[in-house]
Amino acid sequence: MPSERVAFRAVPPLDHELESRRRAPATALGTVAQEQLDRWFGFLAAQLKTVRLSRGQALCLCDVLGSTLIDALWLLNPGQLLAAEIEDAAEDGYGEKWDIDTDELAALCASWNPGQGLAVVDAVRRFRLAPGDDFDASLVQVGLARHRDPL
Numbered sequence: 001m002p003s004e005r006v007a008f009r010a011v012p013p014l015d016h017e018l019e020s021r022r023r024a025p026a027t028a029l030g031t032v033a034q035e036q037l038d039r040w041f042g043f044l045a046a047q048l049k050t051v052r053l054s055r056g057q058a059l060c061l062c063d064v065l066g067s068t069l070i071d072a073l074w075l076l077n078p079g080q081l082l083a084a085e086i087e088d089a090a091e092d093g094y095g096e097k098w099d100i101d102t103d104e105l106a107a108l109c110a111s112w113n114p115g116q117g118l119a120v121v122d123a124v125r126r127f128r129l130a131p132g133d134d135f136d137a138s139l140v141q142v143g144l145a146r147h148r149d150p151l
Helices: 014-019 029-048 055-067 078-090 094-098 102-111 114-129 135-142
Strands: none
Touching: 014 029, 029 114, 055 078, 055 094, 055 102, 055 114, 055 135, 078 094, 078 102, 078 114, 114 135
16 A cells, blocks of 8 residues: 655755756656655664664663754754753663663764764654653664664
């Protein structure tokens, strides 16, 4: 069964970005958009596979980022911004809550390249939108944990 149809109006600067990626004049901009989204989601998945988090670290990030405004500034240096959020959360007892070393998690976040940081932010957002309350299954589903990892 085909998925739901998605339609949007490409307004500046998106229309120019899509146009600059059109292979041929006859290629629909919707096709270009789909190709770009496929590439972006593939990139995020590949980056997320390079990130290793404990269960507590992953859940701490999901908890902390639940009340964090993620805007365009996060594109520049997401690892440093994640680290700052964890440092702030340490003062509120998140390390004890999730039984983790927040200094270690902040240092890990700060070490990530932008792709890894954005992949984690994306996975956290998908975790927070996941239905149900099986946190372990949701962590695996969004890629913050792996089946082989002890949860």
